[in-house]
Amino acid sequence: MASVEIKTKREIELLRQASQMAADTLLLVGEMLRPGMTTEEIDRFVHEDTIRRGARPAPLNYHGFPKSVCTSVNEVVCHGIPGPRKLEEGDIINVDVTTIYEGFYGDTSATFYIGKPSKEAQHVTEVARRSLELGIAEVREGARLGDIGAAIQEYAEGQGCSVVRAFVGHGIGRRFHEPPQVSHVGKRGQGLRLRAGMCFTIEPMINLGGYEVDVLADGWTAVTRDRSLSAQFEHTIVVTPTGCEILTARPRPLKNSEVFD
Numbered sequence: 001m002a003s004v005e006i007k008t009k010r011e012i013e014l015l016r017q018a019s020q021m022a023a024d025t026l027l028l029v030g031e032m033l034r035p036g037m038t039t040e041e042i043d044r045f046v047h048e049d050t051i052r053r054g055a056r057p058a059p060l061n062y063h064g065f066p067k068s069v070c071t072s073v074n075e076v077v078c079h080g081i082p083g084p085r086k087l088e089e090g091d092i093i094n095v096d097v098t099t100i101y102e103g104f105y106g107d108t109s110a111t112f113y114i115g116k117p118s119k120e121a122q123h124v125t126e127v128a129r130r131s132l133e134l135g136i137a138e139v140r141e142g143a144r145l146g147d148i149g150a151a152i153q154e155y156a157e158g159q160g161c162s163v164v165r166a167f168v169g170h171g172i173g174r175r176f177h178e179p180p181q182v183s184h185v186g187k188r189g190q191g192l193r194l195r196a197g198m199c200f201t202i203e204p205m206i207n208l209g210g211y212e213v214d215v216l217a218d219g220w221t222a223v224t225r226d227r228s229l230s231a232q233f234e235h236t237i238v239v240t241p242t243g244c245e246i247l248t249a250r251p252r253p254l255k256n257s258e259v260f261d
Contacts, residue, residue, distance in 0.1 A: 006198060018102070018105055030112055046069040058105055069095060074121075076221055132203070139239055140242060145192045182201065199247070209227075210228070
């Protein structure tokens with residue numbers, strides 16, 4: 001396994017700044033979402049807002065990705081390419097924002113409700129939200145990567161959902177993706193031992209049906225093989241001696257991502 005960087009205080013501060021920019025952009029996306037808007041409009045806003053902050057959108061031209069943000073609707077698990085698709089009442093959409101600032105990356109995503117969701121859509125979204133929280137709660141110096149995956153897998157499967165295996169969280173810093181890989185399934189006590197200063201994302205993708213995915217002909221868009229709904233939440237975190245700091249923590253709740261009764 002490739003070695004995992006321990007970030008310096010200065011590096012963590014730059015990661016924090018990039019992460020807060022991404023978090024702020026995602027907050028603004030939540031405020032603008034509505035039925036009838038296109039995913040292309042979301043991309044245009046994210047691109048312009050990121051540039052306005054003196055940063056750059058990381059997805060644009062990353063291994064040929066053509067847009068500045070990923071927009072994954074309903075059965076799309078991740079890497080949805082923005083375009084003319086109009087959002088409809090009852091859709092769920094994951095918006096994944098990654099910002100580059102002063103050479104460092106901040107990566108965060110959330111699933112939003114377009115109007116009032118079905119019970120199934122709300123269920124998979126709230127299981128994904130809670131899965132991220134439980135994964136983060138496992139992070140502290142001396143814990144194992146497997147503890148994170150185990151906590152997520154135990155909860156999500158206990159709620160009748162499945163956890164995507166094909167895509168994982170990742171180390172982050174001066175590179176978008178670096179060691180370690182952070183699986184969202186696993187066994188407690190196994191895997192890399194965490195050390196203070198490690199920075200990585202946790203980003204469980206939770207499906208209402210099976211965990212298998214297919215990648216469409218565009219080479220990017222990943223969908224559930226059974227076309228069931230999928231939801232995801234993501235934060236960038238740094239390990240501390242007593243737990244972790246969520247670098248992409250938001251100063252206020254997301255709009256259009258609240259729990260319905």
